[in-house]
Amino acid sequence: MRLINCVTVYILILFNFMSYLHQQIEKKWQKIWEKNRSHKTRDAFKKKKFYCLDMFPYPSGEGLHVGHMRGYSYSDAIARKKKMEGYNVLHPMGWDAFGLPAENFALKHKVHPAESAKKNIDNIKKQLQSAGYMYDWDREINSSSPEYYKWTQWLFLELYKKGLAYRKEAPINFCPSCKASLADEEVVEGKCERCGTLTTKKNLKQWFFKITKYADQLIDDLENLDWPEKVKIMQRNWIGRSYGTEFFMQVLHGEKGAMKPEKIDKFTCQWIGIDLNEELVKIKVWTTRVDTVFGMTYVVLAPEHPLIPYLTTEKYKEDVEKYIEKTRNVSEVERMSQEKEKTGVFTGSYAINPLNGIKVPIWIADYVLLEYGTGAIMAVPAHDERDFAFAEKYGLEIIEVIKSEDGKSSIENGAFKEDGILIGSGEFDQLSSEVAREKITQWLENQGFGYGIKKYKLRDWLISRQRYWGTPIPIIYCNQCGEIPAPEESLPITLPENIQNFNPTLDGKSPLANINEFVETKCPHCGGYAERETDTISQWVCSSWYFTRYVDPKNSKEIFNKKKINHWLPVDLYIGGVEHAILHLLYARFFTKVMLDLKLIEFSEPFIHLFNQGMVYYKGKKMSKSKGNVVNPDEFFEKYGADSMRIYSLFMGPAEQDVEWNDQGVIGVYRFLQKVWKIVEKYQSTTNLPIDNAKTMEQLKQSKELERLIQQTIKKVSEDIDNFKFNTVISTLMILLNEMEKQPHKLQASDDMMSESRLERRDTSYKLFLKLLAPIAPHICEELWHQLHPEISEKESIFDQPWPKYDPDLIIEEKFELVIQINGKMRCKIEVEKNISEIEAKELILKNEKIKKWIPDEKQIKKIIFVPGRLINIVL
């Protein structure tokens, strides 16, 4: 009795000693990996490469939440599997540290943004390290460090030299709360993307990048990318290419032609089509429906159209001025929210339709936008619903010029918008819309009135910000020499660090404008007094090229080494949230195309394969600390370990789908890992037991089945990881583990039913299992791997092991359950040989008692359908 007690105590101690202590194991291996520099990537140009990239985070004070972890866990698992498959893997991480969020955080907490950024980076880095991701920290980059932004400035100058960076005065989106200008892409529903404040329009002289020059390439090259279709569509829509016709119309100011305007700047002239050399001014309109041109009954100009003062007659001057004043004060959102009620005012002038010489009134209305097309439209109320609504309200003429092919169209209930057959269109009558568009455009071209042209919704990218925390724009203004780029050797133009007040100013200037030591400089040309540009560069520019810097992050001589960049890029797999579908991904593609044109690189697209992981919700909402619904991974790391967290974040649901975090869910995978631990421990303790003792036929059969299951698991896990189906990867491994638990005996060479050659091709089930699990649970697998291989040193990692290959011969089942259906309903199943023939199957089932019960009379059988390897269906 006492002896038994002693043994029990001993076993208990032993058992406790061997239990799964995730905290110890994870810390242990994180240290060993770091010590051995296991995650360092070396340039091995002959080896096949894999560049696996996460969207770099901005160092928020909130730290990481489990939503971030989800994406990182996917990429880490893939990177690890690729490593085991023999690829040289580049898997770096860095910080998108410049920009408004970081600056706003710093302002709120009254610290210097550089300080808070550093603190936040340290914290997040610690979190990433305790998750055990295999980032090569030697390649860490920080977009706010001078070593980095030197090259942001350098790229700016390269764009400047190419004429792709320019300054102009324009009405730009302005956030009154952030006190900064915003790019179109940063305005969502008329609100600031970051803080949600309603934006206003403000006229400022600003820097732009000529992204419109690449509009066609940016659309066309989407074709060959392995990206989610959704993102491609969003980009296509954002660029918004449409094909149409532009033509000029003569203007009658009262009875005479209108005089040409005196001062309109070059940009605007180009935009709206004013030729200052001509005596009389013309209006340029653009349309995608030139087939409806005979239905034009008026012309509309945008309220900001510069020709308005020259067109408005004395009689209407007051009305027009009032209307323009009114529209100016209406914010974007109000303009949209007014139920699209159309308003407008007549100018008193007329335009002449070049097709039929008919004069039509020129109106002003805010449903026409200056920034799109030419800021002026031909209005065809019969065939455009907006024009229809406007014409009805102001009693303008409606002339029908398109009939549907069946002649049934009617404009009584509104505009007929579809294509059809032309009527009342002179020589173009009876043509289809499609043909008419071509013919009419041709006619306009021949007469010198117009031409066919593409237009885009995309506008040039506004990159200046009136804020402190960003890359200074490397431009100098000299009274004598004008706008001068900073000389390359003067880079980086450093951001002054010792500054008291980095609050944005109200007058639309950057806080840098108040720092004389920064502003005042010498003109690189004449040596005289000059001033620096005080706006900084939007952080979206920093992140438009960061993926190239990882290949050569410490190079101080050039932006990156040519050989390295062309070896490693493009990125093979890019993982991040859909929220960057337009902004970041479009900008990064633009920069890549520019860098190609600058001959810096030899590829035209940055990211071959893009994957957007779904968002993690908590209590039905997006995670946000301010709303108090953040799941902080740190406590879960402590309680369940990084491996459990990683597995659960992959197990929650399909990778591309949004999921809801459930605190209970992680328990399931924690139990799974405990079971893994226990089984391997148990396996080890039975190592010395002679297998032959227990060798019965039943066990042999079982071990053969287990062997088959292992092979099937290798296949399924390998394929599912490649297809991002991690949720089923995990369930497959759970199934295998449950089976292994039932059959704790080992598959060994002494199992004489296995041929020698087959044994050579496989490892024991436990080792195979660990390899399959390793990419998603690296710490526990590394630990158990070493326990199973006491002979190897800590330097040899399970991740240096080759990824398991399955044996196709071993997968095939010899028997299967044949499903017997009657009229398509499953009635019973019988176990049969894998390759049972149709005739054999029929014979077999008709003899079956259960089936006989369902078929009282064999003559009733209409037909029998046999699906080999699956089922047989009897149709009565």
Next chain:
RNA sequence: GCCGAAGUGGUGAAAUUGGUAGACACGCGGGUCUCAAAAACCCGUGAGCGAAAGCUCAUGUCGGUUCAAGUCCGACCUUCGGCACCA
């Protein structure tokens, strides 16, 4: 308004791409161990009827194609994303 995605147990979800609906988990119920609890382990778990074998119903709704539909086709409903007076 236009474009896109999705609707399956109490919950997260699987489903060989037209062939056994609900794998794998969470939760819940019952049990073992314990003085007790926790943990762990075992059994059960779509709904309805039945003592049981078993049967019927069930993948947002209504139709259709098919021997066979969660999967394909048509119409509709709901939810979530994106764009939004883009001529």
